[in-house]
Amino acid sequence: MAVLEDNLVELDGSYGEGGGQILRTALSLSAILRNPFTISHLRSKRKNPGLQAQHLEAVKAMAQMTNAQTEGVEFGSQRVSFFPQKILPGNYQFEVKTAGSTLLLFQAMFLPLLMAKSLSHITLIGGTHVPWSPPFHYFSEVLLPHLELMGISIEPDIKKWGFYPRGGGKIQFRIHPIDALKPIHLTERGACKRIRGLSVISHLPKHVAERQRDQAMKRIRKELKMESEIHLLYDVPSNGPGSFLFLLAEYEKTVAGFSSLGQKGKPAEKVSDETVDALKEYMEGEGCIDPHLADQLVLFMAFAKGNSSLTTTRMTQHLLTNLWVINHFMPVRIEQQGELEKPGRIKFINE
16 A cells, blocks of 8 residues: 555554444544554454444545545454545535434544534434434534534534434534634533423324423422423424434533433333433532533543543543543543543643
């Protein structure tokens, strides 16, 4: 291959949970720093190891955006190499088959596009609210407000919802370039101001959304001693049936989001209980931000101009894996306190 490999980063894809997060984070870092990488043993701990549809689409999308050369980009491959060139902003459309997560695909691409020199428009087709992935509303209502504190401007718009297994949702993003990321400190949440949310159905009876809302409001009132405001959305546009409950806890200095999805044979009340259980765990826990926000924010903190810090209610393997990948690409100093699945603190020293 006619590519210099002097600065090649080699990653063991079986590290930690051994999932696709290693690949997505590596793709972002590689594109921004123009550092090639090779991952071996990719997703080796999964029952279906190697590249799956959404991982393939992530590599292909990032290769297109960076005019990269690649090796091993085929279904089931456990070894992938990526040799990027310059980030190319522009208008892109990508589709993730089999209701794969559009938001996980977006995770790999949007920080590199922020670092580009001009505006980009992204259209993603696939799953927007699917299991084991952040839903669109977590991005728009939780992650994005925190990114805006760092000076980031992204305009998301959901045109069509994509539930499992039909997928076919459509999301558009307008990504404004940024010269420098501001540091951020998220160590205290302050008082809880309110709890609000959405109860959503598509191609299902209206009572499903109402039962999700009613059960959630009842438990929040009884167990958390607070009132909540949960709006109903009926018959959102989608290719197939689906239900979704999203709860947002607004604090003085942060917001945290929790959700659950319906599925065939799963009572609406169980959707509510799963969501409220996660909300309750966070509200009764120590630390500023929720675990999912922590693992998504650290990549941005690594590039901020100055020190950044966070505390989280739970140190997840996703978070630790992201820190591990960052350290393979960047010399940034990271101070870490707290054990796995316990409250913790992360500080980036970027002076």
